[in-house]
Amino acid sequence: MRIKWVECAALSVMAALSVMTGGGSWFLALALGVTLLKCLLIPTYHSTDFEVHRNWLAITHSLPISQWYYEATSEWTLDYPPFFAWFEYALSHVAKYFDQEMLNVHNLNYSSSRTLLFQRFSVIFTDALFVYAVHECCKCVDGKKACKELTEKPKFILSVLLLWNFGLLIVDHIHFQYNGFLFGLMLLSIARLFQKRHMEGAFLFAVLLHFKHIYLYVAPAYGIYLLRSYCFTANKPDGSIRWNSFSFVRLISLGLTVFLVSALSLGPFLALNQLPQVFSRLFPFKRGLCHAYWAPNFWAVYNALDKVLSVIGLNDKWFGSAVPTHSPSLGDSLGHPHLHPDCHIGPRGFLRCLILCALSSFMFGWHVHEKAILLAILPMSLLSVGKAGDASIFLILSTTGHYSLFPLLFTAPELPIKILLMLLFTIYSISSLKTLFRKEKPLFNWMETFYLLGLGPLEVFCEFVFPFTSWKLKYPFIPLLLTSVYCAVGITYAWFKLYVSVFTDPPVGKTKKQ
Amino acid sequence: MEKWYLMTAVVLLGLTVRWTVSLNSYSGAGKPPMFGDYEAQRHWQEITFNLPIKQWYFNSSDNNLQYWGLDYPPLTAYHSLLCAYVAQFINPDWIALHSSRGYESQAHKLFMRATVLIADLLIYIPAVVLHCCCLKEISTKKKIANALCILLYPGLILIDYGHFQIMYNSVSLGLALWGVLGVSCDWDLLGSLAFCLAVNYKQMELYHSLPFFCFLLGKCFKKGLKGKGFVLFVKLAGTVVASFTLCWLPFFTERAQALQVLRRLFPVDRGLFEDKVANIWCSVSVFLKIKDILPHHVQIIVSFCLTLLSLLPACVKLTLQPSPKGFRFTLVSCALSFFLFSFQVHEKSILLVSLPVCLVLSEIPFMSTWFLLVSTFSMLPLLLKDDLLMPSVVTTMAFFIACATSFSIFEKTSEEELRLKSFSVSVRKHLPRFTFLPRIIQHLFIISVITMVLLTLMTVTLDPPQKLPDLFSVLPSP
Secondary structure, eight states: OHHHHHHHHHHHHHHHHHHHGGGOOHHHHHHHHHHHHHHHTTTSOOOTHHHHHHHHHHHHHHSOHHHHTTOOSSSSOOOSOHHHHHHHHHHHHHHTTTOGGGGOTTOTTOOOHHHHHHHHHHHHHHHHHHHHHHHHHHHHSOOOSOOOSGGGSHHHHHHHHHHTOHHHHHIIIIIIOOHHHHHHHHHHHHHHHHTTOHHHHHHHHHHHHTTOGGGGGGHHHHHHHIIIIIIBOOBOTTSSBOGGGBOHHHHHHHHHHHHHHHHHHHHHHHHTTOHHHHHHHHOOGGGOSBOSSOOSSHHHHHHHHHHHHHHHTSSSSOGGGGOOTTHHHHHHHHHOOOOOGGGGSHHHHHHHHHHHHHHHHHHHOSSBOGGGGHHHHHHHHHHHTTOHHHHHHHHHHHHHHHHHTGGGOOSSTHHHHHHHHHHHHHHHHHHHHHHHTTTSSOSOOHHHHHHHHTHHHHHHIIIIIGGGSTHHHHOTTHHHHHHHHHHHHHHHHHHHHHHHHHHHSOOSOTTOOO | OTTHHHHHHHHHHHHHHHHHHHTSOOTTTTOTTTOOHHHHHHHHHHHHHHSOGGGTTSOOSSOOTTTTOOOSOHHHHHHHHHHHHHHHHHOGGGGOTTTTTTOOOHHHHHHHHHHHHHHIIIIIHHHHHHHHHTOOSSOHHHHHHHHHHHHTOHHHHIIIIIIOOTTOHHHHHHHHHHHHHHHHTTOHHHHHHHHHHHHHHOGGGGGGHHHHHHHHHHHHHHHOTTTHHHHHHHHHHHHHHHHHHHHHGGGSSOHHHHHHHHHHHOOTTSOSBOSOOSSHHHHHHHHSOHHHHSOHHHHHHHHHHHHHHHHHHHHHHHHHSOOHHHHHHHHHHHHHHHHHHOSSBOGGGHHHHHHHHHHTTTTSHHHHHHHHHHHHHHTHHHHHHTTOHHHHHHHHHHHHHHHHHHHOGGGOOSTTTTTOHHHHHHHHHHOTTOOOHHHHHHHHHHHHHHHHHHHHHHHHHSOOOTTOTTHHHHTTOO
């Protein structure tokens, strides 16, 4: 009975909000609409990540802090920073009203209907932070293009692109993860930087890092931008740095913020002398260059070529599993080649560099998961409603990035959902951005159009034709390989175009004072 | 049309909502020996595939009519046959004679759900899109919003995809909608053909037949009884006869065949009502047990008379002044009269009223939305039986939000908007202070919404008191 009360309470809140939308607030309608869609996705397939989070609920609830990073009853050990552990701890106190059994560490793979309901609702509920962040981001979008038509306003398009993002829906609400509120934190910190509230932005990002360390990929962008725009308080008339306007006070305050946040997070573990253990859990370098399914990055292409050559017989053995050990540093060095000072003028330049960081790390990073493409796609949405060139890059990136997530959902009942939602997002994003920039040159040239259209036949082949051919038994990895390589081409192309745009576009607002 | 991409997005969203609702359970899942509507549908595929046509409607050792016998017109049977051919191709076990009774598997469920989705996509959804595109005097944005609201109507989604109603309501309603479209756009022959197909798919479409007849008759009168009007009349009659003959051809060989089919379609021995239905008879029987008071044949006559009386005014007006708008409103009133007063009405028949109401959504948004919400709520007991609380609440809220933002319904409650101007003017002649009709209606709406929410909560959380076990099933009805 308790379950039904909670369901009813949650739904009554939404009902009340929906009555308010009778007043005509389109943003609230969009947010509520997508929330209702998320509720409908509750009974869909969920991956092992579901068990991962249940296990973490159990660990943080039942065991003392000293055991959190040592506990290994289940194979899904705690490998996120301490703030996320505290988050799970807080959730577990609500969880016990749903089903006490899920908090038992030994109940491996426990997934009663109440557990499912609780977990799904927790993701939906924490997405509220993401909705707020999107609201703040919309404020930062240039509303100069005078459009009376609601559906053609950049704010409206951005809200749809972010709130109804296909990747986030699929990964968070079907596959099961908590990316919503994390991306909310990131988007909020970006919005704060746009609004010149630098300290808040820095604080939010520091907090984010201690929730999920994958965001380290974009930390250099933050570091350099804050240094350049916040610590140097003034510019010369032509826009370059005025070296003597350096403010030590600001630098110290930034450093103090980051330090305090880290102390709050890692402090207890430092006191328990567990820092090495925590770090070994957070950065497991023994895992290998590629994840179980190859993220569509440079290494995937490398592996694919290698595999093809080995199958043909030109290689003696497949090097894919024996990549030289210096590759972590190779990944990192290739990932952060943007210390060009000009590209940090203004928050827009910062955003561009952040995306470039994220993409480069995706392209060349160590043990990259395909979901990491969202790290580049979501911030890119902010840029896409600003300029036609950015819109074009965004569309290629998001379409191929989203398509590369398809293998995450391999069950039959979810097939129509992923195809329908993908079509929905892709058709909407391409058409709305084309309409927004219809007065400028077309967004795609014939090559790009051809490439994007090729995704259709690829999907038909991988999902509908291949399973019925004789190759399925002999080479079962072919659909994955094809998807990975095809998407890698698109993502590399987008990365390249973005790189070029950073260096060739004129710097913004040379005469503006910071 | 411009902004075609928004219309496409709306259609895709409608399809997504339908499929996600279908991931839930269906009626009679895992409940032998009779299972539910889902099993009925599978059984009909088995019967039509394995037995010759002459045996479809007859009781025999191979075809036990007590176990989900066919009781819909021939077009349904042909549709089942088509699905059976596909099923045979994928997995013959699904429709093997006798041995496939109660067959339940994940793959089979996907197959059945897919057949509903495809039928919807081919028939109902294009009709809705075309209807919205053909609406006159409203902006493109409003047309798309209209389509969104109609496609999100919870009643149809929940019955077809959640409860898995036997007969693919979207097919019969879609065909009827094509009929309405054809007739409204002056393609009378095609429209009447589509409607005849709808009637041959599901006999309950007869609820809509009178308005069609009156509208087309009115058109003939307008064109002049001698000359074009008469020609049109003959052509229409010919179309109707031809389509009926085509569908019933295999059953015309013997008189017994046709009669048996009719007997299966119209089971007059069943009684005035069954289960809990939101119509007059059920509500009255709470206080006055009509079923016991009146003998059987009197019940039939009483319901027939009342139905006819309530229909007559609207139909007469339509015949004298045929117009597409009048046609749509007449559809609403006729379907509602049939629902309220007719014999052996099932709860799902409210869908037959909801479709015309969806068509007038753009003209009186407030009342239509209110009615559609209440109609969904009236089916709540049926849906709760199938564990569909979450999808029903979610789809209802989505529908409400869609209507609220698209039509700004709370602002459109002036007398003119509600089309009650003449009513309130005449009342004001007697009661000069009767100016607050809009406010009354707004308050009534809010009260009714709160009542619905409370009743839902109570049904779900509390157990009914001993004396009135059906309390929560009956309360939604009035």
